[in-house]
Amino acid sequence: MLKNAEFTDKLRSSGLRPTKQRLKICEVLFNRDNTFHFTINDLAKNISKVLNERISLATVYNTVHAFKKKGYLKEISINSDKSYFDTNTTNHHHFFDEDTNELIDCDDGIIETPKIKKNISGKKINSVEVLVKVATDNQNQK
Amino acid sequence: MLKNAEFTDKLRSSGLRPTKQRLKICEVLFNRDNTFHFTINDLAKNISKVLNERISLATVYNTVHAFKKKGYLKEISINSDKSYFDTNTTNHHHFFDEDTNELIDCDDGIIETPKIKKNISGKKINSVEVLVKVATDNQNQK
DNA sequence: TCAATAGTTTAGAATAATTATAATATATTA
DNA sequence: TAATATATTATAATTATTCTAAACTATTGA
Known part of the structure; x- marks a missing residue:
């Protein structure tokens, strides 16, 4: 505190x-x-x-x-x-629950940050983030 | 056409x-x-x-x-x-150019879709997408 | 300590994106 | 072709966010 x-x-x-x-x-x-x-x-x-x-x-x-x-x-x-x-300002990934509109932080190790094999020329990568959208199985998905 | x-x-x-x-x-x-x-x-x-x-x-x-x-x-x-x-409705990844606000499709193979090692229980994964934010090097990044 | 100033807060107005409404028009059906 | 179901439209309403300008507060330094 x-x-x-x-x-x-x-x-x-x-x-x-x-x-x-x-x-x-x-x-x-x-x-x-x-x-x-x-x-x-x-x-x-x-x-x-x-x-x-x-x-x-x-x-x-x-x-x-x-x-x-x-x-x-x-x-x-x-x-x-x-x-x-998000109060978590580190580079991290998210789950998004489409049923509840809830955003959930991904714990370390759950998703490996993907490698970018080729970048846009002349640009610097500022962030790489993964978003996993989930919903209950019977739901009609987007 | x-x-x-x-x-x-x-x-x-x-x-x-x-x-x-x-x-x-x-x-x-x-x-x-x-x-x-x-x-x-x-x-x-x-x-x-x-x-x-x-x-x-x-x-x-x-x-x-x-x-x-x-x-x-x-x-x-x-x-x-x-x-x-986006008219490309397949599961694919994006670059976002923060200088120009331009969204660019990632060609296949540039980014491997990451594996999700543990999902939220009771939910189905609807999509996994990577967003890579880029900007020119000298730019002050977000 | 206190006045000057620079930075903040505030209510309310302005803006912008999107959605709702309800009347009119169009497509489908039988 | 009449009945109906669905779409289109202009406009109003809504919502999220930003702007404005006046009042307020924190900082500085004499």
């Missing part, structure tokens, strides 16, 4: 002012055992539920994007209608 | 009425050599340019979704702000 002081330092050291709102958002995002996959709306709801306090939606957007830019969050696009963020 | 009659048959055989609009959209989508990656807006613009005729945007949406449901198109989510569709 990280303390405010630690978040304060972390924010300041990355050039972000440690405001009340940002610290609260840190609490919600990073004071947890597991990876958190969320949409901005999820997060906003979570904040008002857990902290019993309202933070302007615009601020939640600003903060999430600031955190993403600093590398504390990662954005993941599975389907067009929702943008997910 | 497929002819109208062929599209007509194909549509009818999948339970879609071969309307004027759908046939025109088929022409634009499927009468080409290469895979076509597009957003719905791209497609709408393409139609009015190539065919010199306007199809209501709602119809373009309806049609694209109908085609997707029938498996003639595939939806691809790379980043949250845009939803791409």
